[in-house]
Amino acid sequence: MFRFLVVLFISTLLINPVYSEDYSSYSGNTIIQNDFSEYMKGVQSKIQRNWNPPDFGEDGQAVILFKISRRGDLVNTEVVQSSNNEVFDESALEALKKASPFDKFPANTARDSLTIKYTFNTSVVKTDSMREYVQNADRYYNVNNRVALDYINRAIDEVEGDISSYFLYGKRSKIKMALGDTEGAEKDLNECKRLKAKYDQKRIMSGKLLVETEQTPFSYFYLAHSYEIAGDYEHALEAIDKAIELTELNNQYKRYKNELRQKSGL
Numbered sequence: 529m530f531r532f533l534v535v536l537f538i539s540t541l542l543i544n545p546v547y548s549e550d551y552s553s554y555s556g557n558t559i560i561q562n563d564f565s566e567y568m569k570g571v572q573s574k575i576q577r578n579w580n581p582p583d584f585g586e587d588g589q590a591v592i593l594f595k596i597s598r599r600g601d602l603v604n605t606e607v608v609q610s611s612n613n614e615v616f617d618e619s620a621l622e623a624l625k626k627a628s629p630f631d632k633f634p635a636n637t638a639r640d641s642l643t644i645k646y647t648f649n650t651s652v653v654k655t656d657s658m659r660e661y662v663q664n665a666d667r668y669y670n671v672n673n674r675v676a677l678d679y680i681n682r683a684i685d686e687v688e689g690d691i692s693s694y695f696l697y698g699k700r701s702k703i704k705m706a707l708g709d710t711e712g713a714e715k716d717l718n719e720c721k722r723l724k725a726k727y728d729q730k731r732i733m734s735g736k737l738l739v740e741t742e743q744t745p746f747s748y749f750y751l752a753h754s755y756e757i758a759g760d761y762e763h764a765l766e767a768i769d770k771a772i773e774l775t776e777l778n779n780q781y782k783r784y785k786n787e788l789r790q791k792s793g794l
Contacts, residue, residue: 564634580619581650583731593608607621664676669703670706700716725758728757731758
């Protein structure tokens with residue numbers, strides 16, 4: 529999911545147009561709408577095609593401020609709201625680099641640059657119904673656990689065995705434990721671990737494919753995180769070493785390597 533906030537500085541005028549959820553319609557300042565409606569759709573489309581969000585089984589959101597020159601060049605980027613996940617933030621910045629250069633500005637505008645605040649957003653919730661069920665299960669947890677159990681059961685039925693929703697079994701395990709169903713809680717916990725192991729392997733394969741396709745520092749960074757989540761620190765260190773080899777000046781990757789060493793004891 530993506531959201532745009534376009535910030536155009538004209539004297540002291542600040543214009544904040546808004547895209548609808550599916551980005552097929554546009555509302556905002558009339559001049560901006562006439563000049564940049566189709567242009568912004570093109571920007572959003574290019575970013576979508578070039579974003580490989582990390583698939584870490586949790587919600588993520590990062591807000592990036594960037595500027596486009598009249599010729600379509602990416603002038604600068606800044607993380608104004610971090611997702612608190614390094615690889616998520618890096619994936620957003622990487623998407624902008626890949627998407628650049630953008631199209632030249634419409635001929636009927638005199639603007640020299642366009643500053644855009646762009647929200648990169650992912651969610652572990654697959655459907656609106658699932659979101660409602662999970663929220664209600666959390667709301668009723670330790671208040672009325674039988675009601676919470678009913679809602680989490682509905683959420684699990686909604687995803688129909690999707691391995692990326694392994695965390696639902698972890699939630700249900702806690703609810704069953706609170707209800708005194710230790711056998712059921714243990715069964716769900718084991719199912720959570722089983723699905724997570726499959727999901728970890730799927731994530732690693734995705735990371736390997738990204739590396740084979742791109743051979744970029746970010747692709748190795750992504751793969752290192754995938755190995756880390758699976759508990760494979762040896763391969764995680766090998767991957768981050770490759771990222772560092774490709775970009776010696778990136779201190780972020782070096783810090784991450786030190787973190788991996790501390791966690792693994794290697």
